[in-house]
Each structure stands twice: as C-alpha cells, then as structure tokens.
Amino acid sequence: SQQGEEDPQALSIQEGENATMNCSYKTSINNLQWYRQNSGRGLVHLILIRSNEREKHSGRLRVTLDTSKKSSSLLITASRAADTASYFCATDLRRGGADGLTFGKGTHLIIQP
Amino acid sequence: EPEVTQTPSHQVTQMGQEVILRCVPISNHLYFYWYRQILGQKVEFLVSFYNNEISEKSEIFDDQFSVERPDGSNFTLKIRSTKLEDSAMYFCNSASDGETQYFGPGTRLLVL
Structure with missing residues (x-):
C-alpha cells in the first residue's frame, strides 16, 4: 500500500451520525495532517497530530494516531450536510524541513439530510 | 483571515506552450510549495x-x-513546454513553520 491510504474510499451516512475515516501509512512520520476538499476547490487544513501525540480534538473533529500500527483515524461527530466533502490524510516525514506532504487518495464522505 | 491567492483560476493552453502560474503566499510565511492534482487522483x-x-x-x-x-x-511555477499530461489543478501552499500548510484555491490548467 502507498504512504497515506484512507479507507473507506466512500462513506454515506445520515445527518447527525458520526463518520469515521481511517488512514494507514508505511514509514515513520513527524506528523500527520487531515485536510478537507470540497468538490473542485482547494484543500482546507483540519488538524495536525504529531508523532508523539495519540489524540487531538478540534470542535467536532477527533483524530487519533497509533504509530505502532502506522494508522490514524478522523472522527466527525454529529455530522452535518455541510461536512459532505473528500477527506485526505497527509504525512510529513521530517521535522522542521520544507518537505512535501504525501497525500492519500481520500475518503469521499456524503452526509444525507 | 489571510489566505493564499492564485491566478489565474483557469488556464487553457496549447501543447508545447509555456505557462506561468502565479501565487501570493500568506505574507509572513517562509515556506512555499506547489502541488498538483490530476482530475480524480490524489x-x-x-x-x-x-x-x-x-x-x-x-x-x-x-x-x-x-x-x-x-x-x-x-511565487511562480513555470512549465516550459506543456504536455497533455500536465493538465491538472495546481495548488500553491505556504507555511510559517514548515508544518501546517495552507492551500490556495488552485489554478485549473488544461493543455490541448
């Protein structure tokens, strides 16, 4: 598998339910980031979790990181129609350097009203 | 809130032509990046x-x-002699700390 692979590829849930997306990666990382992309638009940074962190919260978002399993999850609680978007995880391999992020293929989330 | 801006939003060009994509990063940022996204891909x-x-x-x-x-x-990206496979959305990013990268809205490039 490639660095930064999300699953599922697509997820459709009812408004108000929780949505969980997973990301797996292969190599050691400095941090892992989650981004959202609405169709045809730019990516919006959601949250960054460092390799020495296990869990992070931001509003309705909860991100976990398990470096032993090389995996991360993004939980969106109490989903809203406006959460419909594609969600990407991206890994940053080196600390402090201007290196590029490696993105996964994303999970396309559809929230049905 | 400061944003990364990109121009043009769309560009259509003929194969073999040169294109320059322009970006204005967030003003106090020190790190700058270009990414691309071919339609339907990562x-x-x-x-x-x-x-x-x-x-x-x-x-x-x-x-x-x-x-x-x-x-x-x-901050500009130049493609000297465009190919069909260069057709993609091109994103400019900037970061203050080399970690959290802020994306611009993108330039959609179509090479004919």
Missing part, C-alpha cells in the same frame, strides 16, 4: 521552496518545471 507534491531556493522536489518536477520568487510577495 494530490501530489511537486516542489518546496525556502530561503530563496528549492528545498525539495519530487520526480514529477523535471527540467520542464521551474519556480521563482521574483519579489517579496509572488
């Missing part, structure tokens, strides 16, 4: 730029590509 890193020089580049960023920061505000 976002791919092209190049990063720090302290007036390229820090890292991917295998996509071959001799046909170049970047420049001609003044204190603009």
